[in-house]
Amino acid sequence: MNAETVIQNIVTKYFKQGRADMLKTEGIAEIKQALKRLKIPFSGVAKQIYPITKAIENELQKQFLNGHLKPTEDMLKQELKNIIIKNSSAVTELQEKIEVVLLDSLEAKNVELALEKGLSKIKIEQRHINTEIFTTKLALSNLKRSISYKSAGVKRLQYVGPSGTVRPFCEEHINKIYTYEEVVSMVNQFGRPAIIYCGDYNCRHRWRAVIE
Numbered sequence: 001m002n003a004e005t006v007i008q009n010i011v012t013k014y015f016k017q018g019r020a021d022m023l024k025t026e027g028i029a030e031i032k033q034a035l036k037r038l039k040i041p042f043s044g045v046a047k048q049i050y051p052i053t054k055a056i057e058n059e060l061q062k063q064f065l066n067g068h069l070k071p072t073e074d075m076l077k078q079e080l081k082n083i084i085i086k087n088s089s090a091v092t093e094l095q096e097k098i099e100v101v102l103l104d105s106l107e108a109k110n111v112e113l114a115l116e117k118g119l120s121k122i123k124i125e126q127r128h129i130n131t132e133i134f135t136t137k138l139a140l141s142n143l144k145r146s147i148s149y150k151s152a153g154v155k156r157l158q159y160v161g162p163s164g165t166v167r168p169f170c171e172e173h174i175n176k177i178y179t180y181e182e183v184v185s186m187v188n189q190f191g192r193p194a195i196i197y198c199g200d201y202n203c204r205h206r207w208r209a210v211i212e
Helices: 003-016 021-037 046-065 073-086 093-105 111-123 126-152 168-173 180-184
Strands: 157-162 177-179 204-207
Touching: 003 021, 003 046, 021 046, 046 204, 073 093, 073 126, 093 111, 093 126, 111 126, 126 204, 157 180, 177 180
Parallel strands: none
Antiparallel strands: 157 177, 157 204
C-alpha cells in the first residue's frame, strides 16, 4: 500500500463518519501513524493531503447528490425572488433600489448582464456593482446546493471556507456543524438567510453536507 492510498482511505473514512472537522487533528495523527507502520516519512507526503482531501470531498458530494433533484435555472430564479421579497422589510433605501433591480434582472436570460445594466442606472460605484453581481451569483449557487441537500435528505451541514475571517457571523460559525433545520433558521448580520448568503457580500464560505 502506498502513501496516497493510505491518505485516501483515512480521509474517506472521516468524511463518511461525519468527522471531517477532525481531519486536521485526529485524522493527521492517524495518517502519521499508518505511514510510520509502512516506514514512509510523513514529511515527504504532507503536501499531498490537502489536494487528496478536496478531491475526495468533491467526489463524495457528487455521489451523494447523484439522482436527486437538480433544480432548473427558472426554479432557482423564482426561489431567489421569493427569498428577496420575504426578507425585504428591513433594508435601506439604496438596498431597496438594488433589490428592485435584482428582481427585474431575474426575469432576464442573462442575469449578470441585466443586473449590471440596471445597477449602472442607480449610479453606484463599479466596485459595488461587481460586489452585487458576485454575491447574486454565489446566492444562486448556494441556493442550488441547498435545494439539492434538502432533496437528498441531508441531516447536517458544516460551515467551511477560509480561516482568519473578520465577519462576526463567519467567525462564530466557521468549521462548526449544525442540523439542516438550524441552518435554515439562521440569518447573517445583514438579516438575510445564511443558508443562501452565508456571511453575505463577497463571502467565500459555504455550507457543506456532512456525509453520513
